Amino acid sequence: MDAPRLRVPHPGPRTREYLERVRKAESATGLTFGLSPETLVMERASGAAIEDVDGNVFLDFTAGFGSLNAGHCHPRVVEAVQAQAAKGHQAMSLGADVRLRLMEKVLSLIPGPAEKRIVLGASGSEAAEAAIKMARRATGRQDVVAFEGAFHGRTQGALALMGRKGQRAGLPSIQTGIHHVPFPYSYRSPFGRDEASCMEGTLRYIEEFLRNPASGWGEVAAVIIEPVQGNGGMIPAPLGFLKGLRGICDRHGVLLIIDEVMSGFCRTGKMFSYLHEEGVEPDILVLGKSISGGLPLSACVAKKEICEASGAGTESSTYAGNLVACASGLASIQVYEEEELADRAAGMGDYFVRRLGELAERHAVVGEVRGRGLMVAAELVSDRASREPLPAAKAASAAALERGFLLYPGGHYANVLAFLPPLIIDEGHVDKAVEILDEVLLAVPRMK
Ligand SMILES: Cc1ncc(COP(=O)(O)O)c(C=O)c1O
Structure with a gap:
């Protein structure tokens, strides 16, 4: 599956219908809304791609929160x-x-x-x-x-x-x-x-x-x-x-x-x-x-x-x-x-951190880029000198989702864009992620 590929704006009509139903069935303390109130609803998945019920395909940099190192459905x-x-x-x-x-x-x-x-x-x-x-x-x-x-x-x-x-x-x-x-x-x-x-x-x-x-x-x-x-x-x-x-x-x-x-x-x-x-x-x-x-x-x-x-x-x-x-x-x-995924994680992790470093040069809201292998993060700040946290990770991840990219908002101050892609990704996946993040980061200073 090629990801991302959006056929309709997210959330599409079937997704919205599902979200309405699930709100009447599942406690808000449960699983579905951990990432976003307009989360994606999975139909099938493969490698680093998830297709939703509207036929939209998302690039997944959460890998089941780190549980799918070999990717979806190897x-x-x-x-x-x-x-x-x-x-x-x-x-x-x-x-x-x-x-x-x-x-x-x-x-x-x-x-x-x-x-x-x-x-x-x-x-x-x-x-x-x-x-x-x-x-x-x-x-x-x-x-x-x-x-x-x-x-x-x-x-x-x-x-x-x-x-x-x-x-x-x-x-x-x-x-x-x-x-x-x-x-x-x-x-x-x-x-x-x-x-x-x-x-x-x-x-x-x-x-x-x-x-x-x-x-x-x-x-x-x-x-x-x-x-x-x-x-x-x-x-x-x-x-x-x-x-x-x-x-x-x-x-x-x-x-x-x-x-x-x-x-x-x-x-x-x-x-x-x-x-x-x-x-x-x-x-x-x-x-x-x-x-x-x-x-x-x-x-x-x-x-x-x-x-x-x-x-x-x-x-x-x-x-x-x-x-x-x-x-x-x-x-x-x-x-x-x-598939020597440890070496691959090390190589792709270095590449990803390097590419995020380029973004940090253009976007002052990125205070730090860090990673070890494919546990990678960009920390958001409102001021680089004081390192004041900018708690915009959830809003930024919702904006990324609208563009077909799934990431993991986290951090001590809800100010970290975190990435846990499956270890089978290649440079093309990273380049796509960086392209989307470039757009998202432009909007971050206006996010709450
Ligand atoms: C480091 C660490 N330990 C333990 C857990 C708990 O695992 P589980 O959600 O399977 O109970 C997690 C879950 O994210 C974790 O990241």
């Missing part, structure tokens, strides 16, 4: 899903070959001397919660350190780790013992705006709170981090930060939980984004999204002794390790490897 994945669906879907509390092969494959992708075991789940939130519970049981400690701007899911436990106020509204005391610290976000760091001072200041701050018996923190079980903060606005932690954090965790008996739900499976140019740094081994790795290429599946991979501290059957759910999702996962991982 033929190998479709074939594996169809074959497994005809053999058996569900085997809760039973063994199944496809699930074992998936678990063995995932383990084989994770380097490091420590022996590890997997707990499967059905969503990233579930895996993040399993990680926290297992860390607490294994250490006998209760407190957890998370980062401002963090996103580990929306269920109650994962939500307690969330940085975003709006998502927590109405739920003031979700869990006790969660401490948020600044993310190493050099564009807005309280410790200095160059990477080195941001990194050193953030690490010193965390270690000081762990060391000082009067810091107000209790005994800390774990620190949980996204190596590239996704929902927070595609913010890569400076290289060296994870190694520093690993050292702090080791010195204080704290477990290091790395959440790669969005950044995993080749997205940033490596199989997992923590592998950009040498010598960093997480105690617990949280995986989801592209582990299965678009079906509900997640995993929490922990050192064997950490798993042994939790009783049998304490982490599981009905659809965890669903067999169709496992078959999809195996086929997807094969595609990532055979």
